[in-house]
Amino acid sequence: MSTYGTPGAAPRVLDPMTLPSDDNVDAYTFCVELKGTQWFMQKGKMIAYYGTVEFNGIGHGRLDRLVRKAFHSPLHASDWVVAEGSGKMLLADRAFDVNSYDLDDGNLTIRSGNLLAFQPSLSLKQSIVPGFLTLIGTGKFVAASNGPVVFMEPPIRVDPQALVGWADCPSPCHHYDHGYLTGVLGGLRAMTGLGGVSGEEHQFEFVGAGTVLLQSSEALMTGQAAGAPPQQPGVPGGGGPGGSGPGAAGPRLPGQLGDLQRRFGL
Template sequence: MSNYSIEEFIKQTKQDENENSFFELETQRMLEVNLTDEVWAKMGSMISYTGSIKFEREGILEHGLGKMFKKAFSGEGSALMKAKGQGKLYLADQGKKITILDLNNEAITVNGNDLLAFEPGIDWDIHLMKKVAGMMSGGLFNVSLEGRGMVAITSHYEPLTLLVTPDQPVITDPNATVAWSGHLQPEFLTDVTLKTFFGRGSGESIQMKFSGEGFVIVQPFEEIYYSSSSQS
């Protein structure tokens, strides 16, 4: 355990005043947003800010009726908030590691629970995984993001990127899958042998198969998702 004087501790942990990109990693688990207008962030992710910033919960009709109904039935409660103003905004999500991706007219699909923040100019939509709604507690939903701008995603511990090629599909556990190339369409498989071995409620009985060409990001941790109905 390291011992610091107060002066040494402040020097080691204080914010870097020289950073000026829109998204900066203040630490591996804390995102700094140098806000001059607005940004979309995961509800409840704000831990601190300086300057003049106001927060608004995502409006019911902010993105149209279609997205409203998708949000209502997604079940995972990954609500968004809009931060508007000028200043420095600090975001975090349960101590998870943060990765910043800079999209250049590219597309990525992110597990709804692992999306921390993104620039407002990026086009996004919610996709419900209807085929697994009855197999997984709460089902599974993802957010597709496309365009130009920064996206911050989170993972438990260090993420691993697996390349998908036409002759080498990648199979993952849905609970450990963080994100993937926007054009990939996962196929859901049920492994009866694993279901029998681990028990009917085990997530290992369901797998995601990615075929084609692209990438998949996984984490060394299996998150358990609960629907709003299962929590009541």
């Protein structure tokens, strides 16, 4: 019999005294204590609060100094707000698992949709990998994942959908299982799915020292549309030369028909 089964057991009712301070209430809810302090948080992730808390957009004039110090991603500015005041605030996201992590003079890169909140002592920057954000400095941040987070050490290859983020190690690269996809037949197979495609031919590969964070499911958090990086040569995702545009088709595999066409000059 499970722990739920006890009939008549009174459910736990929380108040500002019994709510934890900067810790998890349960696996899905995180409680932030504000004592005249500020937290950056993703828009709309507050579910309830005690006390007086004010939410202001990043563009708010009074926050100029704070934003200059801790927020360096103009693309995501419209998704983020600053909570300030005093009281206890509960954060949650679509009933996903929520966890807090402490960074001590470190760096961590995370999928932008997974990051829920962070202390202004950390500094938020945009990763050069599109769709990811990097936190640098010392402080606490809160991240959501579908299923508990698993920590792995490189060298490792991970499924793109299961990747939550990585700390301290260099950025990943793409890995394709070429043996499976070479030749015209392999190309046809990759394009049409005929003859069996496992769906796992493409991974992210991590090397070097550090930690890789994975979620135990392949359900992605829908990141909010965050625009595009500046259109400059050499900026990945920027659309300029040296970076493939976001609209470009997937990578060209050896043996794909494009090669034949090119060979015949079509």
